Amino acid sequence: MKKYVIFFTPRSGSSWLGQMLKDTGVLGKPDEWFNPESISVVMRRLKADSFEDYIHKMFERGKTVNNVFGVELTPLHYEEYLEKKYFKEYFETDTKYILLMRQDIVAQAISLWKANESKIFHSVEGDAQNSMKFSEWAIKRWVTHILQHENKMAEILEEKNLRPIRISYEFMASNPAAVINLIASDLIDMKLVRNPSTTNAYRKLADSNSEELAAEFYHKCHRYCAEVFSNRKI
Numbered sequence: 648m649k650k651y652v653i654f655f656t657p658r659s660g661s662s663w664l665g666q667m668l669k670d671t672g673v674l675g676k677p678d679e680w681f682n683p684e685s686i687s688v689v690m691r692r693l694k695a696d697s698f699e700d701y702i703h704k705m706f707e708r709g710k711t712v713n714n715v716f717g718v719e720l721t722p723l724h725y726e727e728y729l730e731k732k733y734f735k736e737y738f739e740t741d742t743k744y745i746l747l748m749r750q751d752i753v754a755q756a757i758s759l760w761k762a763n764e765s766k767i768f769h770s771v772e773g774d775a776q777n778s779m780k781f782s783e784w785a786i787k788r789w790v791t792h793i794l795q796h797e798n799k800m801a802e803i804l805e806e807k808n809l810r811p812i813r814i815s816y817e818f819m820a821s822n823p824a825a826v827i828n829l830i831a832s833d834l835i836d837m838k839l840v841r842n843p844s845t846t847n848a849y850r851k852l853a854d855s856n857s858e859e860l861a862a863e864f865y866h867k868c869h870r871y872c873a874e875v876f877s878n879r880k881i
Contacts (some may be wrong), residue, residue: 648706648710648714648715648716648741649714649715649716649741649743649834649835650715650716650717650718650719650737650738650741650742651675651677651715651716651717651729651742651743651744651830651834652717652719652720652742652743652744652745652746652816653665653677653717653719653720653745653746653747654720654721654722654744654745654746654747654800654803654804654811655719655721655746655747655748656721656747656748656749656755656791656793656797656800657721657755657759657792657796658749658755658758658759658762658793659747659748659749659816660747660749660816660819660820661679661719661747662824663819664677664747664819665677665717665719667823667826667827668717668827668830671827671831671837671839671840671841672711673691673711673712673713673715673831673835673840674711674713674715674717674827674830674831674834674835675709675715675716675717676708676709676710676716676717677709677717677718677719677832678709678718678719678722679718679719679720679724680705680709680718680719681718681720681724681725681727681728681729682724683723683724683727685822686701686826687730688782689701689705693705693708695755698728698733702732702733702737713835713839715834715835717870718738721796722796722799722800722803725803726799734807737806737828739807742810742811743812743830743833744811744812745814745829745830746748746800746804746809746811746812746813746814746881747814747815747816747819748797748813748814748815748816748817748881749815749817750815750817751817751861752790752793752794752818752875752876753786753790753861753864753865753872754787754857754861755793755816756787756789756790756792757779757786757789757791757857757860757861757864758857759789759792759793760779760785760786760788760789761777764777764779765777774775778854778856779856779860781863781864783864783867786860786864786868787812787868787871790875794875794879797879797880797881798880799881800880801880801881802881812829812830813881814826814829822849824842827840828840829844844868866874
């Protein structure tokens with residue numbers, strides 16, 4: 648079996664990327680198989696008797712007919728279920744690594760703030776998020792939250808000596824076909840790769856309100872932003 652792991656931070660486009668990969672039919676079915684919020688439900692659905700049994704059934708359910716499997720991981724998923732034993736056993740060899748992040752961390756923080764306030768995290772859950780009034784405190788809070796994810800991600804990559812392909816949300820939005828090719832390389836016969844459909848169920852939720860909030864934050868908190876961009880670990 649050929650495997651790949653997509654490490655990602657919140658609001659970096661992982662659901663959209665995962666759906667594009669699934670739509671190829673030859674690059675596995677990359678889901679958040681170790682998400683603490685859903686793993687118990689999935690274990691029951693797969694009738695897994697143990698965590699090891701779940702992993703084996705996960706591989707069977709998540710691979711495509713050409714024997715390719717993908718999984719999406721956050722630092723929380725890794726620490727909760729894989730860190731002590733299972734990452735080394737199942738994902739430390741013969742695995743390709745991708746790091747999905749977002750260059751514009753302010754826009755990312757605003758997206759995460761609005762998602763948590765509106766409870767709409769993806770376009771499949773609703774048509775629009777709530778418009779928000781500018782709050783320096785709230786945006787900084789979510790920037791800090793994302794930085795914590797990034798710092799933990801950097802620690803994991805360094806500890807495991809992993810050198811992932813780095814893909815940004817912005818690059819994916821501008822050239823999704825290139826992203827699919829980067830992930831597919833060395834996993835499958837590239838003749839099987841076709842340009843992905845970018846019109847799947849997941850689409851960008853940001854609107855003019857998000858753009859206005861970001862512009863105001865960059866203007867009012869320019870020194871803070873410069874420091875954040877100077878010290879990012881990934």
